[in-house]
Amino acid sequence: MQIVIDWDGTVTECDTLMLTLRHFVAPAVLEPLESELDAGLANGTITHRDVMEQEFAMLTASLDDVVAFLLDRARVRAGFPEFVEQFDPLILSSSFHETIQPVLAREGVKPRLRANHAEPRSSGWRIRWVSDSDCATCGEPCKRGSLPGGPFVYVGDGYSDRCAALAADRIFARDGLASYLDEQGVPYEPFVDFHELARALG
Numbered sequence: 128m129q130i131v132i133d134w135d136g137t138v139t140e141c142d143t144l145m146l147t148l149r150h151f152v153a154p155a156v157l158e159p160l161e162s163e164l165d166a167g168l169a170n171g172t173i174t175h176r177d178v179m180e181q182e183f184a185m186l187t188a189s190l191d192d193v194v195a196f197l198l199d200r201a202r203v204r205a206g207f208p209e210f211v212e213q214f215d216p217l218i219l220s221s222s223f224h225e226t227i228q229p230v231l232a233r234e235g236v237k238p239r240l241r242a243n244h245a246e247p248r249s250s251g252w253r254i255r256w257v258s259d260s261d262c263a264t265c266g267e268p269c270k271r272g273s274l275p276g277g278p279f280v281y282v283g284d285g286y287s288d289r290c291a292a293l294a295a296d297r298i299f300a301r302d303g304l305a306s307y308l309d310e311q312g313v314p315y316e317p318f319v320d321f322h323e324l325a326r327a328l329g
């Protein structure tokens with residue numbers, strides 16, 4: 128069975144997008160925007176895509192500076208490189224090839240990766256989305272459209288994993304995704320790190 132894994136907060140211990148925004152965008156700018164966007168996301172008036180576009184429009188740092196920061200600060204969960212070698216997972220992320228690839232290179236692995244692209248600009252980053260079509264299930268562009276064919280295991284932690292996880296044959300979840308699945312009454316197994324995941328998948 129194919130294994131599909133989210134990147135931020137799942138492979139990585141912390142969400143690298145949040146790490147980046149909190150480091151490079153002034154709190155006085157970021158915090159009110161985050162509160163407003165979180166409220167909009169919770170009551171359904173804006174999409175996850177709107178949130179990312181508005182947050183990254185506040186980021187004016189260079190790609191070199193962001194990559195250097197992430198190489199220093201982004202940590203992957205235990206057992207990730209071995210897991211990639213053994214299971215050939217697909218990494219499916221709403222963040223960016225430009226910020227993910229350097230961390231993968233640091234870890235010495237080249238997993239299959241489907242992610243969006245960042246267009247860093249000094250006037251605010253823009254996002255080049257892989258897919259623009261709305262998902263028939265959740266009504267907004269989501270990860271479901273990038274899933275492989277056939278049965279799959281989904282491993283994730285957050286909002287952007289919800290719709291794709293619901294399409295999976297087996298789900299490993301933590302944090303916000305686990306809470307969401309609890310609310311929905313959907314069964315899942317806990318995701319801790321890649322050693323435990325490898326054992327669970329046998």
Ligand SMILES: [Mg+2]
Binds near residue numbers: 134
């Ligand atoms: Mg995530």
Ligand SMILES: [Zn+2]
Binds near residue numbers: 262266290291
């Ligand atoms: Zn969807």
